[in-house]
Amino acid sequence: MGGMTSLERTAIALQGGQPDMVPVATLAISRALWEIGERPRTAINDPDKMAKAKIVANEKFGDDIVVAGIDGCFVEAKAMGAKSFWSDHMPIVDTRYRVINTWEDADNLSFPEPHEHIRMRCVIEESEILMDKIGDHKAIAVVVSGPFSTACNLMGHENLFRAMVKEPDEVHSLLDKITDYSIKYHTAFKGIAHAVAVLDPVASVETTSPRQYEEFVKPYLERDMAAIAGKGLIPINHPCGDTTGILHMVADVIPKGSPGAIHASYGNVETRPMSLKYLRNVLGEGVQLDPDDPYSIMLKAVKKEVGDRVCVCGNVDPITVLLEGTPEQVRATVRRNIEYGAEGGGFILMPGCDTNPYTPSENFRALVEAAREYGVYG
Ligand SMILES: [Zn+2]
16 A cells, blocks of 8 residues: 555545545445445435445445445435435435426425435535544545536426426526525535535436537536535536536536546447547547447546546446456456556546445455556556
8 A cells, every 4th residue: 555545645636636546436325335234225314324334335445535425416406395216226306296397386496404404414414424533534525416407306307408498597597596505505515525526417418418518507517616616625527427528518617726526437439429439539540449348448538638627537337347247347447447547647546427236345346456456656
C-alpha cells in the first residue's frame, strides 16, 4: 500500500491530480446490507444499520470510497409525495402513481424540511455516522437525484417529455422549484460528506436528446452543482448511460475552479452506432476495440475530451463483468480501464453504475486487488 489514506488519494484524483495509486470504489451499495445479514427492506430506515453495513463491506473489500444512501435516484421525489414499490435493491418510485397530473398539482407541491422527511433524514444521519466513524481516512460520497430525473419521477416519463415540447415554460417553472428544494437537501450534507454524487439517469442520450439536455437539464444541474461546491462539497455528475453528444455539457456543469467528477457508462461501442462513431472521431479510425468489452475503451475518448477539466470515473460494466463475469474477467477489465483512463491522474476506477446486490464477493475483491496491482503511479 502507498503512503496515502483513501481520503487523500480520492481527494487528489477529484482535484484532477495524480495520487500514489488509482483510487477505487466498488459501489457495493445495496449489497453492503447482505454483509451484515440485512436487506434493504429491513434496514433502509435505520441509519445505524445502513452505516454499519457500508463500513463492514468497505472493510471486507478494501476500497477507497464509501457511499451513503441507497435509493438516491428517488429520495427527493418521495419527499414531494411520490409512491414507491420494492425491488430487491431498493424501493423504486412508481410513476404509475403521478404526483403531478396537472400544473395545479405542481403549484401545490409540498417541500418538507430535509430533517422532517424520513428518507432524507435517514440518509443525512447515515452520512453523519459514516463521517464520524471513518471520514477521517475514507472518502464519503452521498447519492442524490438531479432535478430533471426528479421531475420525471413526479410526472412520469411520457407526460414530462410531452410537456417539454408543448408547455416548456411550465416545465422550466417546475424544474426551478425542484432545483431550489434539491439544493436544500444536497447542501444539508455540508461537513458530513466529502462529495455529493448527483444521479440523473433520465438525462443520458438513451432518453434525452442533446438539445433537450442543454435546455432542461444543464441550467438546473449547474445551479445545483454550484450550490454543492459552495458548501465545500465536491460535486459528481452521474448521467448514468450514454454521454455521446452531451459529454462537454456533462463536464461543464462542474463549476470552474472547483474539484469535481463525471461518472457514467459513457456508451456501448457494440450496440450503439453513435458511440462507436464518436469514439472513432476522437481516437481515429484505427482505434483497437476489445472483443467482449464494449465499455472500457470509451474512457480513453472521455479522458482525452474532458480529462483536463474534470476527474473521470468509471468504467467497469456492473452487469456483464462484475455480476456475470469471473474474477479473471474483472482483473482484465480493470487492467484495460487503468491503461485507458489513469494516465496523468484525475481518474477513479469504479463500475459505470450502481452494482447488483448479487454480485459475487470474489468479483468485488478482484476489482480492488487488480486496481491496487495495476494502478500504482510512478
Ligand atoms: Zn447509473
